[in-house]
Amino acid sequence: MAQEGTGLPPAVGAEPGSRSQAGAEPERAAGLAGESCAEHGLELGWFCAAHRRPVCAQCARLGGCRGHRVTALAEKAADLRNKIVDQCEKLQLQSAAITKYMAEVLPGKNQSALSAASWAREVVIQRLIFVRNVCENEEQRLLEKVHAEEERTHQSILTQRAHWTESLQKLSALRTYLVDMITNLDDHGLVHAEQEIFERTEAAEGILEPQESEKLNFNQKCVQSPLLHQLWASAVLSCATGLEEVHVDEKTVSPLLALSEDKKTLVFSPKKTKPYPDCPERFDHWPNALGTKAFHKGTHAWRISVDKSCAYKLGISYGSLQRKGPGNAARLGYNPCSWVFSRYDKEFRFSHNSQHQAVELVKCPAQVGVLVDLDGGEVLFYDPTACVILHSHREAFTAPIYPVFAVADQSISLVQ
Template sequence: MAFSSMTGVCADELQCIVCLELYEEPITLPCGHSFCKVCIEQHWECREEATVCDCPNCREVFPIKPKCQKNVALAKLVEKTKLVPGVNVEKTKLVPGVNEEKMKLTPGVNVEERRCTEHGKPILLYCKDDESLMCVMCLVGQHTNHKVVPVELVHDELKGVLNAKCPELSKSKQHLESQLHQLKREVEQTQDSGKGTVDRMEKKRLALYQYVDKSVDLMKSSVIKRQNEKIFLLQKQMDKVKEQLNSLQETNSTLKAALQDLETISFLQGYKDVIKRLESVSHFQSPKMAQPTELDFSKEEKNLGSLIVLHENFLKNIRKPVELQMSELDQTSLRRLYGRTPSLDPNSAHRRIKISRDLRTATRTETDNQFPEHPDRFDFWSQVLSSDCFSSGRHYWEVDVRSSSRWRIGICLNSMGRKGGGNECRLGRNPESWCLRKYENKYYTRHNNQRTHVLSMPWDPERFGFLLDCEEGEFTCFRDSQVLHVFRGNFLVPVKPAIGVYDDDDSVRFCSF
């Protein structure tokens, strides 16, 4: 098989399948196949039906004789091939089956993968404009006037592009490995930091009489909780860094494999995937790294030494532990640390509110449901409370609102009114309730009949999150980890999650974790 470095093609690919010689004044039929002008004319003249013209290659029939125009691009390739030293035109005749058989016998060569899917010819060229592999027949048509080069040339060029990415990838890998090492070290320090404090607390337990058990248990819980919360965040950073590191390592392996791939076509076929992977890892952002700090429990130990004097006042201090700042927590963290799924209280549901069997969904119905009389039941507003009641700690839950267009979701004191249509019984209209509200496709927050905030949202969220921090006196409304509003009040008295649904067939649901 004679190959021309000048044209980047094999002379065999420039042969007419009728005369089996290099094209003489080549023309291209509408089906895309090319022939010598004389050959195709003679082929049509020999047909029994002189009015019928077909393609000798694909046998497509043309009802009207095609207008045969010279294929200038193909003619130029033929002329260049004739000028190449060492190319014997007489020896370039195609022997049916020979070229295909040679390719079949070549180790590692898949004939179908090496041929153009459109023309069935061997892939020998690469179009830089379209970044695609092509055969010589592809020069006619959509690749006309494109920048086309032999695959061997672009192979070296694109390998150079991948080689240039190696230093950057290696630098990113080293940076992430360093971060992972630092995080592991801080986890170990955090795990060790509370050990001595807990042991010393145990030694002082015997001298603290009736307040000892309760106080020490509270303080140990505070120490362990702070450790766990910090370890949780550190572990989360580690997981992210490990994920990025694994992705970099996989990309690095893919890159090395591509660079070691000496086989041209398979390299070019996988080149785009390698580039995409390199681009994806280039967007990695390193997690924010705080300066390594050792947890300080000196306050707990000092307070423990003066426990006998402080008595009940001391208990009030240790009930308010030093906890993570809200800015450090996203909704995924809140679900894991404080997540719960409240249950609806059927005895509080208005007669138009139907409760699902799992006590999670409240649906507004067109007619009254046959509920028994109960002192906790709302008799005017279509609202329902949770059976869960909170007065200490942190509690986070989410509500699915995709099936409702008008609702109120929040919390209320257990003492809020239930009977009558006055504001004392409606969520957000009295001092005993706090809620997020959707009305006429707008969102508001309400407390004590005051619309405290108007929320602008580019789309309707499917769910909202709510965090109740009883000790801090905060009730926070979230959308996709974004804090929408923070209510402040005295939540050390019992409060309950609450829902109001006001349009028939609408429903809202407490999400399960």
């Protein structure tokens, strides 16, 4: 018989006292009370692992579960009870761990969070107090310098006014004297007074004409402050609300460049594969492009991601910048119309009107911020990640300016 080796139930109708009949009694005892097989009418005393359901002995031996692995239902139920007991023990241990965590860890975490938050507030307050005090002291120092420069300029103007008033009086007196000589002296008297006339005229010739003097102008450099410069640039370029929404003007993009759909990324392509229609605004030789919007006054800032490129130029230019040909008139930094910060491999520099100034950097910036103050006459290039001013240049701008870009390696992207 196969019952003992395979787990099959004994054959239905086996002889009493035989090995099969001895196993049949437990089957009936272990069957589902009140439930029987719909097909064979026998008790469901076995469990089919394949069908995952109770079956009768006939189903297991000859029916749909023939050849499947079957076990006594009581054995299956006992195994399931053991698993449930194990699961209950796990749940109890899990509940105990959670209870202990809630009782012991969370209160400590809560206290730790309160302490950390209190410390963080104190740090913020103390640092801002320090920054505020430094700013107030710097404000006082700079205002005093402004006042002193204003007083110096005022005194210089008063001194000049007094000097030239005295000179006018001398010239007026000399003129009156000369008119009197001509009017009242006869020929003999006029000739006799020649030496006196010569001496007085010679004294008048020592009074020079007024000349432009820097002493009469307010010196704007008196308010130059590295601290204020750094704080101002950091405040504008490190704050997203201070940045302009800048896009590249597709009409100006060189055929050497490909412009992304969002008008923010320029990709260099040395073979001029981009089929842009020709127009007067487009650069046809240098890999340049302008921004869409011109700035007429005020302070404006934007950031460019440059970490993918080893050859680029960023800055500003007048709208009158030449667009056609290989000459310097269209080359950024080589004419009076453009001011750019550039990188070529490991070399960085600022260029304007063919004047180049090397910029020494410890590391290559991942982003470059451009900050232009049209009213104050300054363009500034900034590393927003390191909070470092890369270069600044003062210029009295005479026309609206445009953001300008050039890239000769990989790509650069405007950051918003």
